Amino acid sequence: xxxxxxxxxxxxxxxxxxxxxxxxxxxxxxxxxxxxxxxxxxxxxxxxxxxxxxxxxxxxxxxxxxxxxxxxxxxxxxxxxxxxxxxxxxxxxxxxxxxxxxxxxxxxxxxxxxxxxxxxx
Amino acid sequence: xxxxxxxxxxxxxxxxxxxxxxxxxxxxxxxxxxxxxxxxxxxxxxxxxxxxxxxxxxxxxxxxxxxxxxxxxxxxxxxxxxxxxxxxxxxxxxxxxxxxxxxxx
Numbered sequence: 001x002x003x004x005x006x007x008x009x010x011x012x013x014x015x016x017x018x019x020x021x022x023x024x025x026x027x028x029x030x031x032x033x034x035x036x037x038x039x040x041x042x043x044x045x046x047x048x049x050x051x052x053x054x055x056x057x058x059x060x061x062x063x064x065x066x067x068x069x070x071x072x073x074x075x076x077x078x079x080x081x082x083x084x085x086x087x088x089x090x091x092x093x094x095x096x097x098x099x100x101x102x103x104x105x106x107x108x109x110x111x112x113x114x115x116x117x118x119x120x121x
Numbered sequence: 122x123x124x125x126x127x128x129x130x131x132x133x134x135x136x137x138x139x140x141x142x143x144x145x146x147x148x149x150x151x152x153x154x155x156x157x158x159x160x161x162x163x164x165x166x167x168x169x170x171x172x173x174x175x176x177x178x179x180x181x182x183x184x185x186x187x188x189x190x191x192x193x194x195x196x197x198x199x200x201x202x203x204x205x206x207x208x209x210x211x212x213x214x215x216x217x218x219x220x221x222x223x224x225x226x
Contacts, residue, residue, distance in 0.1 A: 045156075045164065045207055045218040059214050095163055106211050107154035109175075111163035 009115030022096030053102030126219025143208035152212035
């Protein structure tokens with residue numbers, strides 16, 4: 001069974017950095033592209049990063065370039081998202097997502113339960 | 122690529138036929154997925170490639186379209202279908218989501 005388990009959320013102050021982690025289980029880690037999607041309270045879904053199965057390529061929407069960094073640790077089967085210089089607009093539930101294959105340009109077949117990040121002073 | 126989803130809210134009753142529309146700002150071929158999300162839960166995919174039903178999704182859900190115009194239809198709304206639905210294009214990267222359609226009573 002595919003499982004995606006996020007961690008690292010919580011209360012963080014504006015201007016600080018945060019790192020979210022997603023532990024993965026139940027599939028061959030290097031064969032699937034992974035990513036992060038966030039959802040602000042009461043709002044819609046926003047894709048914020050993606051990484052290919054090999055980890056050789058990363059992708060971000062224009063809104064996330066420069067502050068968001070996604071990475072994979074194949075020794076731990078985890079994917080991480082680092083967000084620098086957070087603002088209150090980064091307050092959201094962050095979901096770890098898995099594509100159905102190694103291709104990053106694909107739908108999200110599996111979702112974690114999400115981790116809530118609250119940016120406030 | 123921008124995805125315009127309509128309506129934003131839809132009032133319906135059990136048994137109704139419901140249609141949600143998603144328009145892309147440029148052609149995305151058939152690279153479109155539909156998701157259902159219930160409060161406090163992550164979304165889950167219903168349909169990919171515009172019309173391919175995911176395993177386990179009831180046949181009352183159907184998708185159609187290509188290019189820039191897509192629809193999600195629920196034929197015979199059930200109580201468990203009251204939720205928010207999102208479209209997502211994946212022709213370019215993992216793509217943009219529509220703003221969502223809340224199906225309510």
